[in-house]
Amino acid sequence: MGLSARVRRTTFVWTMLTMTSTADHVVAPAPPPHVGPKPHVATGRIEGTVEISTALTARRPQFRIYSDPGPGSTPPPAPRDPLAAEARNVVVYLEGDADQFAGLPIDATRRRASVTQRDERFVPHVTAVARGGTVEFPNDDDVFHNVYSLSSAAGPGGFDLGRFPKGESRARTFHRAGTVQVFCHIHQDMSAIVLVLANPFFALPDERRRYAIEEVPEGEYTLVGWHERIKPIMRKIRVTAGQTTTVDFNIPLPQGGGRP
Ligand SMILES: [Cu+2]
Numbered sequence: 001m002g003l004s005a006r007v008r009r010t011t012f013v014w015t016m017l018t019m020t021s022t023a024d025h026v027v028a029p030a031p032p033p034h035v036g037p038k039p040h041v042a043t044g045r046i047e048g049t050v051e052i053s054t055a056l057t058a059r060r061p062q063f064r065i066y067s068d069p070g071p072g073s074t075p076p077p078a079p080r081d082p083l084a085a086e087a088r089n090v091v092v093y094l095e096g097d098a099d100q101f102a103g104l105p106i107d108a109t110r111r112r113a114s115v116t117q118r119d120e121r122f123v124p125h126v127t128a129v130a131r132g133g134t135v136e137f138p139n140d141d142d143v144f145h146n147v148y149s150l151s152s153a154a155g156p157g158g159f160d161l162g163r164f165p166k167g168e169s170r171a172r173t174f175h176r177a178g179t180v181q182v183f184c185h186i187h188q189d190m191s192a193i194v195l196v197l198a199n200p201f202f203a204l205p206d207e208r209r210r211y212a213i214e215e216v217p218e219g220e221y222t223l224v225g226w227h228e229r230i231k232p233i234m235r236k237i238r239v240t241a242g243q244t245t246t247v248d249f250n251i252p253l254p255q256g257g258g259r260p
Contacts, residue, residue: 041104042241046223047212050090050205052083054253086227087209089126090251091195093202094213095222095234101199104217106130110200114138115182115192117145122182122192126228130200131177137161138169146185153178153196160185193228225249 111133116123118140129135137147148160153176161170163186174180174196184190195202203211218241225233230251239245 041100041217043215043217044239044241045212045214045244046092046201046216046237046239046247047210047244048092048246048248050087050092050209050211050225051248051250052086052090052253053250054083054255086251086253087205088124088207089227090211090249091126091128091197091202091204091226092211092213092247092249093128093195093197093224093226094199094216095224097198100217100219100221101201104200106132106200110202112136113194115194116140117147117184117190120187120190122184122190124204125191126193126195126204128195128197128202128204129174130197130202132173132175133196134171134173135194136169136171137182139164139166142166144186145190147172147182148185149180149182151178151180152176154180195226223247225251227251227253229253 110130112135113127113129113133114136115127116138120141120143122137127135139145144163144165146161146163147170148158150158152158154172154174155176159172161172164170174194177196177198180194180196182192182194201213201216203213205211216239218239220236220238223235223237225235230253233249233251235247235249237245237247
């Protein structure tokens with residue numbers, strides 16, 4: 001037989017071995033889904049790009065200052081592209097408590113996040129955790145900061161982590177899905193948002209505006225593109241095992257809008 005046929009045969013045998021080992025790994029007969037500590041679920045991937053489409057008129061002067069620093073001045077660290085910066089404030093997530101999610105273990109990394117107080121801002125401005133997740137709020141500034149919220153998603157009455165100095169941190173655990181707006185009593189223009197999500201299938205775009213949600217159980221879902229200044233964008237999607245579903249979002253920010 002020719003070389004290519006041999007290669008193909010080798011591949012076939014390897015595939016069979018892989019399948020056999022996979023089959024051995026799963027208890028036979030296959031348990032019903034949602035039962036057992038680690039159900040074997042066929043998963044796929046969702047990925048895409050987030051574009052922000054607006055002139056951001058009212059905010060442009062702020063960025064012009066950064067892009068044209070005077071001689072000898074040290075401007076605060078600023079993104080080269082303000083639109084790319086807004087893409088970092090987008091969260092893409094699967095909606096709701098779909099049946100497909102029941103009994104799935106939630107990766108611990110989906111339940112941890114950190115929002116630093118730096119240069120009298122919360123960094124990042126937007127973060128997300130799965131329900132039950134904990135967010136750390138370390139103070140990296142030379143001045144005291146405070147962290148509080150009145151949002152109902154943060155629990156009855158919200159929370160107030162008090163005032164604390166540089167080098168210290170306070171944490172808050174979020175048990176209810178929803179949008180938590182975070183502020184500082186001392187600096188009124190400081191604000192952050194913690195999006196607490198009902199499931200672990202979410203992502204924030206990277207600096208190239210790309211996002212990816214891994215190991216999503218096969219099925220049909222509503223994928224949401226969220227930004228604080230728009231009505232969430234909903235897309236019906238299907239995730240197929242072993243495949244990548246590509247969904248790009250175009251987020252039209254209202255012109256001249258500031259942060260609420
Ligand atoms: Cu502050």
